[in-house]
Amino acid sequence: MPERVTTLPQDPAALHALVERLQRERDDFYVQTLRLQMELLRLKKQVYGPRADRLRSPEELAQMLLEFAREWEAKPVDAGDLPEAAAPEEAAEARRVRRRGRRNLAERDDLPTTRHLHDLSPEQRLCQGCGRERERIGEEVSWQIELVPAHLERLEHVQVKYACAHCEADGQPAQIERAPKPQAPIDKGMAGPGLLAYVVTSKFHDYLPLYRIERILERQGFEIARSTQSVWCGDVADLLRPLHALMVERVLASHIVGTDDTIMPMQHPGHAARARMWVYLGDAHNPYNVFDFTLNRGRDGPAAFLKDYAQTLLADGYGGYDSVVVSNRIRRAGCHAHARRKFSDAQAAAPAIAAEALAFYRTLYRIERRGAALDAEARLGLRQRESAPVLAALHARLLDWREQLLPKHPMAEAAGYSLNQWQELNCFLQDGALPIDNNAAEREMKRVVLNRKNSLFVGNARGGATAAVLASFTSTCFRHGIDPQRYFTQLLTNLPATPIQQLAHWLPDAWKLRATTTPPTA
Numbered sequence: 001m002p003e004r005v006t007t008l009p010q011d012p013a014a015l016h017a018l019v020e021r022l023q024r025e026r027d028d029f030y031v032q033t034l035r036l037q038m039e040l041l042r043l044k045k046q047v048y049g050p051r052a053d054r055l056r057s058p059e060e061l062a063q064m065l066l067e068f069a070r071e072w073e074a075k076p077v078d079a080g081d082l083p084e085a086a087a088p089e090e091a092a093e094a095r096r097v098r099r100r101g102r103r104n105l106a107e108r109d110d111l112p113t114t115r116h117l118h119d120l121s122p123e124q125r126l127c128q129g130c131g132r133e134r135e136r137i138g139e140e141v142s143w144q145i146e147l148v149p150a151h152l153e154r155l156e157h158v159q160v161k162y163a164c165a166h167c168e169a170d171g172q173p174a175q176i177e178r179a180p181k182p183q184a185p186i187d188k189g190m191a192g193p194g195l196l197a198y199v200v201t202s203k204f205h206d207y208l209p210l211y212r213i214e215r216i217l218e219r220q221g222f223e224i225a226r227s228t229q230s231v232w233c234g235d236v237a238d239l240l241r242p243l244h245a246l247m248v249e250r251v252l253a254s255h256i257v258g259t260d261d262t263i264m265p266m267q268h269p270g271h272a273a274r275a276r277m278w279v280y281l282g283d284a285h286n287p288y289n290v291f292d293f294t295l296n297r298g299r300d301g302p303a304a305f306l307k308d309y310a311q312t313l314l315a316d317g318y319g320g321y322d323s324v325v326v327s328n329r330i331r332r333a334g335c336h337a338h339a340r341r342k343f344s345d346a347q348a349a350a351p352a353i354a355a356e357a358l359a360f361y362r363t364l365y366r367i368e369r370r371g372a373a374l375d376a377e378a379r380l381g382l383r384q385r386e387s388a389p390v391l392a393a394l395h396a397r398l399l400d401w402r403e404q405l406l407p408k409h410p411m412a413e414a415a416g417y418s419l420n421q422w423q424e425l426n427c428f429l430q431d432g433a434l435p436i437d438n439n440a441a442e443r444e445m446k447r448v449v450l451n452r453k454n455s456l457f458v459g460n461a462r463g464g465a466t467a468a469v470l471a472s473f474t475s476t477c478f479r480h481g482i483d484p485q486r487y488f489t490q491l492l493t494n495l496p497a498t499p500i501q502q503l504a505h506w507l508p509d510a511w512k513l514r515a516t517t518t519p520p521t522a
Contacts, residue, residue, distance in 0.1 A: 034348075038345075041348050193493040200488055204471050205484045256314055256433060256435075272456075272457050279441055293458075311331065333428065336436050360393070379432040383429050480508050
């Protein structure tokens with residue numbers, strides 16, 4: 001709060017200096033009050049938001065719907081908001097996917113089927129009227145979906161050995177030979193490929209901590225300590241590192257790489273260290289998501305990963321990328337979702353400015369939705385015709401807002417964020433293949449957030465590297481719509497004996513293509 005002044009100095013220069021100091025203190029107090037109000041609103045929404053959204057009575061619901069209908073009728077319809085008419089076959093497919101209610105299970109040929117035949121006993125077949133046996137006239141078929149619980153099995157590997165009795169009788173070596181068995185994913189380990197696939201999928205795709213997997217396996221009759229499972233995850237990651245390195249190589253061959261990072265706590269004496277997990281997304285020609293673990297958020301992490309990259313990097317405003325971009329001659333693209341979020345977060349400080357800024361972004365994203373089905377060249381033309389004037393108008397307003405507001409005003413900082421990255425935010429106007437935002441990379445950070453929420457932290461740097469490798473595969477499987485447990489089972493069964501020249505055959509997209517084109521064996 002500004003200091004209270006009881007007496008004014010007589011010297012004009014001192015009086016002028018006092019006035020300037022009081023004005024600065026007043027401005028600082030005003031900005032601080034705004035920040036506290038924003039923080040209070042954020043906390044109140046966090047605490048009371050879900051409760052505030054509940055309706056207390058049916059009358060409130062009816063009143064809300066009535067007001068919504070009035071606003072909807074008064075709202076003008078923008079032709080750009082209307083969806084394009086879908087082809088008849090596309091509309092039929094959409095109706096089939098969105099259909100609700102009881103489904104026809106007889107059409108689900110993709111699920112294994114077990115037939116149960118229910119017949120009458122010889123005594124029940126006798127007619128109640130005449131006493132003679134009734135004739136079979138047909139069947140009535142009904143369907144159920146049943147869950148068969150997973151179970152553990154012991155696999156006994158018996159390797160038959162042979163020796164030459166004739167050589168042994170002649171005093172020569174018996175030439176003993178043992179029948180080979182499949183190479184195990186973990187040398188001399190008791191876990192089979194399916195069990196390892198289950199643990200990895202549960203941990204890095206379903207986000208179950210190892211102690212919960214331990215309890216699940218215990219219910220199935222065989223307890224496996226979480227420490228053992230942790231060792232298994234590390235061994236599987238070691239086995240997959242050559243394939244992970246190939247995924248990294250493919251990502252770095254992309255025209256566009258999207259990246260983001262978040263905290264990955266690491267166990268440390270006294271407190272958890274704030275290590276980081278980074279994600280790098282390849283483009284459509286190199287469709288892989290790879291994670292990288294570092295001990296901090298310094299520039300050394302992205303600098304090491306991107307040391308051989310020289311195309312387009314799509315990222316937020318983190319300054320650690322600056323030197324990497326300059327040294328590698330990378331073109332850096334900005335994220336409009338981050339820029340928009342700054343205005344949304346500061347909405348309470350200047351509602352009118354926030355509403356105007358968000359209206360610009362609604363227009364930009366409306367144009368992007370119309371261009372989503374176009375190829376890169378056509379999308380670029382659409383952006384240059386329609387998005388470029390919107391951005392030019394937004395830029396002029398950003399300059400006006402920055403001049404109107406105090407430098408530390410939250411809305412001035414939001415405008416400054418966009419102005420400081422204006423060149424990067426305009427990159428999508430020169431490249432039709434470049435997304436308008438980095439939301440795809442941000443979504444993949446949810447994997448790390450859910451994992452740390454359930455498992456709290458990684459034990460050490462090796463555990464963080466293991467998590468990065470295995471999360472790379474589960475994330476890429478999700479990108480391609482692949483069942484990760486099925487993929488890991490086949491991968492761990494075959495990878496130990498796979499020559500290095502055939503390593504690319506086991507990339508997730510290549511495996512999916514092979515699995516969908518190879519006819520099933522009888």
